[in-house]
Amino acid sequence: MTAKLKSLYTKSIAVVLFFVLWDSLARFGLVDTFLLPTVTSMAEAAWEMMKTGELFIHIALSLKRTGLGFLVAICVSVPLGILMGWFQKLEEYLDPLLQIFRNTSVLALFPVFILVFGLGEVSKSAIVFWGCMWPSLLNTISGVKGVDPLLIKSARSMGISVPILFQKVILPAALPEIMTGIRLSAGVAVIILVAAEMLGATRGLGYFIFYAQQKYAIPDMYAGIVTISILGVLINFLLVKLENHIAAWKRYQV
Amino acid sequence: MKKISGFNFLLVIIAMTLPLVTDTAGLAAKSAEERELYEIRIPDTYDPTGVYTPYLADELGYFKEAGIKPIFTGVIPPGQHVAAVTAGTNDVGGMHINRTIVGIAGGAKIKCVVAQSETTADFPHMEFIVLEKSGIKEPQDLFGKKVGVTSVGGCHEFTPYEWLRKYTGVNDPRGKFEFVLVPTGNEETALRTGEVDVVGFHGHPIDIFERGGVRVLFDDYVVWGSVGGATPFFCREDFIKRNPEAVRRFVAAMTKTGNWLNNHQEEAKLVYAKRMGLNPNQITLMYEAPDGIIEPESVQMWMDLTLKYGEIKKAIPLDQVYTNEFNEYAKGN
CATH class of the missing domain: 3.40.190.10 (Periplasmic binding protein-like II)
Incomplete structure (x- = not known):
C-alpha cells in the first residue's frame, strides 16, 4: 500500500463508517425513516435540488451573509485583540464588558437585532458578526499577550521601533493563535447561519433547513444540514491552507 | 492478511452496539400497561397564556378520574411534536391538523384521536x-x-x-x-x-x-x-394498538375538560391563571370542539389545501389521519 492511499484510508474510514452506520440504521428499520432517512434518499434529494439549481441559490445567499458577517468580525476583532493584548490597561477596562457580550445568547438578542437592524440582509450578517467576534478576539488577545517577553526584550535592546517590533516579532509569534481564532470564528459563522436565517429570510441554507423541517421534507432537511457541514469543512480546509502559507516561518523553527 | 488495528476494531464495536441503544423508547409505554394508572407523556405548552387543556384536566382532576397519570415532558416546539411522538419520547402531541397531515404524508405513523380547539367568531385560530x-x-x-x-x-x-x-x-x-x-x-x-x-x-x-x-x-x-382551526391530539399508531385503553382514558379526560371549558370560561381563566402563576385577565381562551369529536369536513378541507398548495403530493385516506373510535360520544356515528 502506498503512503498516499494509506493516508486516504486513515482520513476517510471514520467518515465512511459513519455514513454506512447511519444508512443501515435507517435501511434495516432500526430507526424510523421519518426521523432519519437513508443516506441514499438524502443524496437523491440533494441531487434533485442541484439539478433545479435551487441548492446553489441557497448556498450563494448563505455564503454572502456569512462571508460578510465573518469578514467584518475579523476586521474588527483582530485589530481590537492586538490592541487589547498589547495595552494591558485597555484590556482591564474592556474585558468585563466583552465577557458579558460574549456570553449573551444571539437567540435571546433577536428583538435587539430586529430593532437595530430590521429584518433585511443586514440583520443576518449582524448575527453572524456577533457570533464570529469572540473566538478570534479572545485568541488574538491571548496570542499577543503570550509572546515570549524574552523575544520582545531582545528586540527592544536592539533599539527597534514599535511598528517594526509588531511587524517582525509580535505578529509572527502571535499568528498561529490568531489563525486558530479565525478558524474557530469561521466555524461559528457556518453554524450560526441557521439562527441568522430565522430572521426574515426567504432563501438561504439555514432558511431552507427550517422550511424543510416545517414541511416534513425530511430527506431535504438532511441534505441542507449536510451541505452546511460540507461548507464548514471546506472553509476550514481553505483557512488551514492560508495559515500554512502565511505562517510559513513555523516550518523553519527548531 | 492485513492486521486489524486496535483503533479500527473499536470503530467496528461501536458500529455493532449502536442499534442496541436506539430502541429503548418503547419501554415506558409497555410497563404502563400493568399499572392501575396509565402514564401518558404529554408535552408542556410553549404558550403560557393560552389555555392548554392538559393542564386544565390536571387541575380539575379529570386525568386522575379517568385513570391517567400525566407526565409533562417539557416544552416542545409545535413543529417538533410529530417528531417527538414518532420517536416515542412523547405519547401524545397536538398541533394544527394541516401539520399532522403533512407529517403523515411524510411517513410519520401517527393518528389523531381527539379534537382540541375549534374556530368560532369569538375564538379564531x-x-x-x-x-x-x-x-x-x-x-x-x-x-x-x-x-x-x-x-x-x-x-x-x-x-x-x-x-x-x-x-x-x-x-x-x-x-x-x-x-x-x-x-x-x-x-x-x-x-x-x-x-x-x-x-x-x-x-x-x-x-x-x-x-x-x-x-x-x-x-x-x-x-x-368553524372548520379552520382544528388542532387534534395524535398518538403513535403502535402506541394506540398496544394501549387502546390508555388512549380511551386520555380521550375521555380531554373531552370532559373541553366541554367543561366551553361552559365555564370565566372559572377556567381563574383555575388556569392559578396554575400558571398569572393574572386571570392575561389568559387567552379557546373554544374546544364539542365532545372532542374530530370533524371530517375539517380534515378534508386541510387535506385539499395542502394538496392544492403542493405540501403533499397525493391525498391520504381520511381514516389514516384520524379516528373517533376512542371517543365515547362518537359511538353510534
Missing part, C-alpha cells in the same frame, strides 16, 4: 393584525405587502392565501404578497418597527391589544368559518 393607522383595510390592500409569520406552511400561509382568493377573486394568491419569517415572540417588535405590514398570531394576543394601536385585519373565521 389565527388573527392577522395591522397597526391602527395602517392603510391596509381591504383584502386587495394586501398585494405587495409584507406579512410576518413565525413559521412557514400550513395555516400561516394558507389563511392569508385563501382570504385573498375568496375576497379578491385572485386565482393563485401565491407571490401576491411577501412572507417574512419573524422569530416567535418578536412579532410585535417587527410590526411596530414597520419591518412588516401585517403579522399573524395564533389566538388573540391580549397583551398587544392592551398596549394598543393595533387592529385585526382578518381572522380564520372569516375565511373558513
Whole structure:
C-alpha cells in the first residue's frame, strides 16, 4: 500500500463508517425513516435540488451573509485583540464588558437585532458578526499577550521601533493563535447561519433547513444540514491552507 | 492478511452496539400497561397564556378520574411534536391538523384521536393584525405587502392565501404578497418597527391589544368559518394498538375538560391563571370542539389545501389521519 492511499484510508474510514452506520440504521428499520432517512434518499434529494439549481441559490445567499458577517468580525476583532493584548490597561477596562457580550445568547438578542437592524440582509450578517467576534478576539488577545517577553526584550535592546517590533516579532509569534481564532470564528459563522436565517429570510441554507423541517421534507432537511457541514469543512480546509502559507516561518523553527 | 488495528476494531464495536441503544423508547409505554394508572407523556405548552387543556384536566382532576397519570415532558416546539411522538419520547402531541397531515404524508405513523380547539367568531385560530393607522383595510390592500409569520406552511400561509382568493377573486394568491419569517415572540417588535405590514398570531394576543394601536385585519373565521382551526391530539399508531385503553382514558379526560371549558370560561381563566402563576385577565381562551369529536369536513378541507398548495403530493385516506373510535360520544356515528 502506498503512503498516499494509506493516508486516504486513515482520513476517510471514520467518515465512511459513519455514513454506512447511519444508512443501515435507517435501511434495516432500526430507526424510523421519518426521523432519519437513508443516506441514499438524502443524496437523491440533494441531487434533485442541484439539478433545479435551487441548492446553489441557497448556498450563494448563505455564503454572502456569512462571508460578510465573518469578514467584518475579523476586521474588527483582530485589530481590537492586538490592541487589547498589547495595552494591558485597555484590556482591564474592556474585558468585563466583552465577557458579558460574549456570553449573551444571539437567540435571546433577536428583538435587539430586529430593532437595530430590521429584518433585511443586514440583520443576518449582524448575527453572524456577533457570533464570529469572540473566538478570534479572545485568541488574538491571548496570542499577543503570550509572546515570549524574552523575544520582545531582545528586540527592544536592539533599539527597534514599535511598528517594526509588531511587524517582525509580535505578529509572527502571535499568528498561529490568531489563525486558530479565525478558524474557530469561521466555524461559528457556518453554524450560526441557521439562527441568522430565522430572521426574515426567504432563501438561504439555514432558511431552507427550517422550511424543510416545517414541511416534513425530511430527506431535504438532511441534505441542507449536510451541505452546511460540507461548507464548514471546506472553509476550514481553505483557512488551514492560508495559515500554512502565511505562517510559513513555523516550518523553519527548531 | 492485513492486521486489524486496535483503533479500527473499536470503530467496528461501536458500529455493532449502536442499534442496541436506539430502541429503548418503547419501554415506558409497555410497563404502563400493568399499572392501575396509565402514564401518558404529554408535552408542556410553549404558550403560557393560552389555555392548554392538559393542564386544565390536571387541575380539575379529570386525568386522575379517568385513570391517567400525566407526565409533562417539557416544552416542545409545535413543529417538533410529530417528531417527538414518532420517536416515542412523547405519547401524545397536538398541533394544527394541516401539520399532522403533512407529517403523515411524510411517513410519520401517527393518528389523531381527539379534537382540541375549534374556530368560532369569538375564538379564531389565527388573527392577522395591522397597526391602527395602517392603510391596509381591504383584502386587495394586501398585494405587495409584507406579512410576518413565525413559521412557514400550513395555516400561516394558507389563511392569508385563501382570504385573498375568496375576497379578491385572485386565482393563485401565491407571490401576491411577501412572507417574512419573524422569530416567535418578536412579532410585535417587527410590526411596530414597520419591518412588516401585517403579522399573524395564533389566538388573540391580549397583551398587544392592551398596549394598543393595533387592529385585526382578518381572522380564520372569516375565511373558513368553524372548520379552520382544528388542532387534534395524535398518538403513535403502535402506541394506540398496544394501549387502546390508555388512549380511551386520555380521550375521555380531554373531552370532559373541553366541554367543561366551553361552559365555564370565566372559572377556567381563574383555575388556569392559578396554575400558571398569572393574572386571570392575561389568559387567552379557546373554544374546544364539542365532545372532542374530530370533524371530517375539517380534515378534508386541510387535506385539499395542502394538496392544492403542493405540501403533499397525493391525498391520504381520511381514516389514516384520524379516528373517533376512542371517543365515547362518537359511538353510534
